[in-house]
Amino acid sequence: MTPNSQLLTGAQLADGTGSALRRADVLISDGTIAAVEPPGTLSHRLGRDLPGRDLTGLVLAPGFIDAHSHADNAPLLDEPDTTKIRQGVTTEVVGNCGFSLAPRSTEHADTLPAFLERLFPPISYTWTNFHELFARTDAAGHVTNHCPLVGHGTLRIAAMGMAGRTADDTALAAMRAALDEGMAAGAFGLSSGLIYPPALFAGTAELRSLAEVLGGDGIYATHLRDEGDHLLESIDEALRIGQVAGRTHVSHLKAAGVANWGKIGDALTRIARARHLGTPAAQDVYPYTASSTMLTSVLPADFLGAGAETLIARLGSPAGRAELRAELGGRDDWDDIRIATTASHRHEGSTLHEIAECTGSEPVDALADVLVQERLRVAMVHFSMREADLELALADDHTMIGSDGLPPGTGGKPHPRLYGTFPRVLGRYTRERGLLHLPDAVRRMTALPARTFRIPGRGVIAPGNAADLVAFDPAGVRDVGDYESPARRPEGVRWVCLAGRTVVEDGNYLGGKHGRRLTPAP
Template sequence: MRRVVAEIGSAPLLIRGGTVADGTGATPAPADVLVRGGRIAAVEPPGVIPAGQFPTVDATGLVVAPGFIDVHSHADNAPLLDSDDTTKILQGVTTEVVGNCGFSLAPTRVDSAAEFASFTQRIFPAMEFTWSDWAEFTGVADARGYVTNCAPLVGHGTLRIAVSGMADRTPDAGELELMGRELERALEGGAFGMSSGLVYPPAVFSETAELVALARRLGPDGLYTTHMRGEGASLLSSIAEAVEIGTEGGCRVHISHLKSNGRAQWGRMPDALSRIAAAADAGLSITKDIYPYTAGSTMLTALLPPPFLADGDAAVLARLESAEQRRRLAAVLESGLPGWDSHLDAAGWDGILVSTTASHRYEGRTIAEIARTLDEPPLDAFVRVLREEELRASMVLFSMDERDVRTAFADTDTMVGSDGLPPGSGGKPHPRVFGTFPRVFAEYVRKEEVLPLGEAVRRVTSLPARVFRIPGRGLVRSGYVADLVAFDPATIDHECDYRDPVRTPTGISWVMQDGHLVVDHQSYLGPRRGRRLTPAS
């Protein structure tokens, strides 16, 4: 791979010899791209722009595309880290949508701040909360700087914790009004919409009417993104709920990481897509994203049934320490609960890989493997991990079918999100943290030919830019910000190893932000050149 040696900035620069995938979905074609002042000044057929007038970058053999947009990220904490989170920029991602699945790091309120801080440590590394409202948090993050551009959502779960903690109850009218006001403050402060995570506490205790009431605050151009109520047996009813929230709330809807979870549900993706298409035909603006893997990942506590998740960490740990409650847990995991899609049923103990824990014990082994090592039943091993790690553990779940992934990806208007867990915790996180976007082009363009190259580029550039209202990005077009990636379509890839996932992708030649070179030859150059964006009007 050639190294670009010149620093690129405000001076004009000509990118020559490349094949431009402009983000519209058109077949990539040879073109030269002139960058000036951080923006694309011209895109012309080869030779039209005189080469001798400008410094040049030779992109021969490379595809030049808009910087990729990750529509489902959990890197809200990345600006707060002392080290630079390079996991996305090395993939060619220049913009991330954060605050997904109902988790954002603001707003908080004094009377629930300790409960919120404790809960966040189930998924985020420990951090010092020096802010409370949305404006204070974004001010702190802005001051620290961003590696990638950041398009933040405000989390419904975060709003709920701020007002009513982790309680298993319906907010009263006054609490719902407070949630609505905090939502509006976040929107006024630049939030791109509201996300929900309806399998996680406390959102798992919410009713549809609560979400509709908040969705009405978003307005017709506002966006409600959702980790739905269920992705297994209740997949279709969960899509129906998302459609109801968008229809009754009068806003746009985006379904996060669409999947059909569990062997018993494999093959249902066409039905799911049909329900989404029917809602679109009826007038609802509704889209979805996926990740290009058959394994998911989340916090280990997501294996617990909703009644075990109420009232915060201390209450959850007390239940796990009670012999009577453990017997009850065993019975519920065996028989299930109405309307609850069990991750255990979807994956089984041998399909649940512990990926990251607070102490880094148990990482890289399945619950079944841990149980055999400890010579105890898998349920006991699972409870042991949660208790010893004080709930601070995440997992990878092997629960999906490749045919469903391909079907979803081939469908019109399917976007891509990494859904990687927050940076800074170490361990063995899902490989999607490091390789989602290279894998799309390696597996679903080059190897499986699910999509042509130009269309795949559209799915990760102009389509998410339009749906999420990302300003000035997503196309290689005159006037657009020069956030660009150049990759070799023959070698772009990422080795998918769940037990040894920390690997740099291959085939990414260079990445630019605002016309500045930030990645060259698989190396991050810095400094942090991203920025927090605000929605396009």
């Protein structure tokens, strides 16, 4: 054994496959898992002077994989982003919902930063393509492993700005070429966010054309075109696109809005039918009944086909306000829309209804005022789902777990899922409610996303795999943060190991950047 070997003893093993918990000792050496054997076998064979760690009373699992992250910017932050590693997450799939940090074209160089600042904190863009972006982030270092996707929205901005029209042949060729460059640089697949501009102006044919670049064996991950009234039709569209790509992944599956509660069963049936017909398809879920995204997503589509300055001017004009009132005046969920973060940090934690009452205005005007004052840099939390639908989606065998947290570094009062998603599944939905058995809950966080996204050497505790591991207290693991005080680290995640190196001890992050950007398995 090398000097970098360590023997883990005493734990119950949840190996990622969904098999029953079992007692086993795990030997890690030079960043990989060297052996997994019955208790006492390894120490007897190798000698008792081997450095060891006693994990008695804990469950040892593969490092969790966040199937839906927006931490693309994490390597570029001044301070390490510890929101995921303290949950036991060692790998994140980033570039979701059509938002990737590349490509960035010369023609629309300023458009991408202006758009992404509605969600991401300000970033100094020094790259144009994925090879350059990855060189920058790799040099900066990663707290967790990253598996990047290519964002369709970013492709569209690079090719045609925020234009609210169908892509012509020239723009489509540019998007295909940029996607091909991203895949050659090491991206894992294509993502889309079809409620966001400019992606919402793309037709199915555009997305199928891009999916062709993946060669029939890639993955298409999508924030559906509609998660409410047209949920089922949107799933059908996603599956048609995914059939061309090779595999379909539905991001943060939900049924939003009271009128749509109860549709999750039909949604899962459609996805299952696609699998039966030969197209691999799955979904991720976050364990909360509120969503979170940029506040501009509340605006009607006809407001969104323009750049930031044009939109701000329209929202501030009497004519624009009149149009907005005409289109949104019938909404009655203003008390369900809570401001999460703003550029100035005003209004954070307040609902649009509360802001309207304080200012003596109508909620539609409060919406427009906040967007104008903050120059569109506003994120929200939206309470729009019901618990029964969430539990039905979570219980499906093909559901994995994604945090879908806001990009780190925005401050404010972001959705608590950024800090507590994985402990919440293990605590609330596994231990307390019994919706999932613990080994299967771990499978959804490990082997299932590893197989779905073809993440190499991770997801199962087996010899030869990377020593990315987490040990947690099954009786005490839980999320702590709520919507008023979200930035609270979870409890019960005792130890996290990344490539054989201890990075979290007793819930405390030990510092440094020991993750890396991964590339897809063949």
